Amino acid sequence: MRFMHKKVFRVGLSLLVAFCLFLGLLAQPAVALTDEQKLISEVWRIVNRTYLDETFNHQNWATVRQEVLKKPLKNSEAAYGAIQKMLKSLDDPFTRFLDPEQYRSLQVNTSGELTGVGLQIALNAQSGKLEVVAPIAGSPADKAGIKPRDRIVKIEGVSTENLTLDEAATKMRGPSGSLVTLLIERDGEGEKEFRVVRSRIALNPVIAELHSSPQGTPIGYLRLTQFNANASMELAHAITSLEKKGAAAYILDLRNNPGGLLQSGIEIARMWLDSGTIVYTVNRQGIQGSFEASGSSLTPDPLVILVNRGTASASEILAGALQDNNRAQLVGETTFGKGLIQSLFELSDGSGLAVTIAKYETPNHRDINKLGIKPDKEISQHPITREQIGTQDDLQYQAALDVLSNSVVARRD
Incomplete structure (x- = not known):
């Protein structure tokens, strides 16, 4: 009987200690997120709320966020890289992050005016290669002879293999009158270099x-x-x-x-x-x-x-x-x-x-x-x-x- 009493007392004491520890954890102040972590969480929440595929490419989307936030992020560039990696796991080239410059460029494009070579581009879903959908009529790229379905292999000597759509578009944009060199691959013709002079393109479509x-x-x-x-x-x-x-x-x-x-x-x-x-x-x-x-x-x-x-x-x-x-x-x-x-x-x-x-x-x-x-x-x-x-x-x-x-x-x- 005395043994049972001690056992009950010990169990009760253990529960009391565990409860006190739990209260201690609750009392600890929440760790403040850095600006970089806040941005990642902001992107994660938007995708979590709106993305078409509710399986998130058959992965645990919450775990993806946890893994990204575990790693140190020194600056905004590190955060941008982490976001791009997080989005890449969705295997959807159309769901993408745009840094402030790319975002402003996209707004300009849809508003009806841009400065660049005038190419509409996409990532081919089968090959993953950067492909020309169409040159804008009358644009420098159109006049240079670049055609739909051409593959853009390099921009200014930089391979497009690991570039996002927006990174590629940004590299092709620039001041009016400046020159950009594109290495183009075309079916039946191999690779050919195009030197295109950027210009301001009025987009009356x-x-x-x-x-x-x-x-x-x-x-x-x-x-x-x-x-x-x-x-x-x-x-x-x-x-x-x-x-x-x-x-x-x-x-x-x-x-x-x-x-x-x-x-x-x-x-x-x-x-x-x-x-x-x-x-x-x-x-x-x-x-x-x-x-x-x-x-x-x-x-x-x-x-x-x-x-x-x-x-x-x-x-x-x-x-x-x-x-x-x-x-x-x-x-x-x-x-x-x-x-x-x-x-x-x-x-x-x-x-x-x-x-x-x-x-x-x-x-x-x-x-x-x-x-x-x-x-x-x-x-x-x-x-x-x-x-x-x-x-x-x-x-x-x-x-x-x-x-x-x-x-x-x-x-x-």
Whole structure:
């Protein structure tokens, strides 16, 4: 009996000591995070809250954060490197960190003006290589002869193998009049060095002309090079002007248009649609949002859209919306296949974070990521110069004219 009493007393004493130790731990002040650790935690929380893949590439996202915070971070550059390593574990080239300079550059790009060579670039999902989606029409890179699907091997002698998209873009930007050397690899031609002079590129993304079909029908030709902040306003002005000039049908050229702002693509779709869904967005919970036409199209005239392998992102949203709603026929080649949507976040130190937050589906619920959109009429196109676009040498353009001629005749009948 005395033994049992001592045993109970010892157990009770042990519990009391453990409880006191626990209270002592609670009473200890929390260790203050450094500025570098706060930035990492800020990035982690945004990704944790918004990233499309709730498995975070099949890993414990909380553990990733703990491992990163264990290591000493001497300055902001060390923090930036740690963030990039953390994001790389997601295996998503579109979810990326932008230092303050890169973030400002991206804001300039989407605002409608930049200084550089004028290349839209992407990381090829299969090869991991830095690839040209398309040169901006009339840009130094375009004039130098750089083409869609070219691989950028080196920038100023520096290999692009371990560069992020934004690091590569930053290296190609610079003061107007300065020179940048690019080593380009092209299928069937090997590697070639291009010396390109940077310039200020005004990004009015719309080229509008009144053409005529072989039958004499006035055709409004619209080439849209990207979806920046100016795109919807400039395109609306162009359509209104062409309507006044008597356009009876339209060709919307989205070839080598790499995309841009989602909202811009939606606004432009509304210029052609009176009713119907434009695009569905699907987040990681599977919740669908949608954007609808607003009943205010600018013209009911027949429309053909030109597409190719350089037609990507917001361009594919627009093309898919008009194809699924039977508003336009697509002519050309299967599109690039980027069906993911990124949101841009400004961080506390002036840097930025692009995060893949959703995927999109066309009105007929087609998921085109890595698949692209197949045109109604497939026409292969051998490489042509900028001056040959919209001429007899442009086979896809000529095919679009044929489609429109039949549409105009059918309307008259």
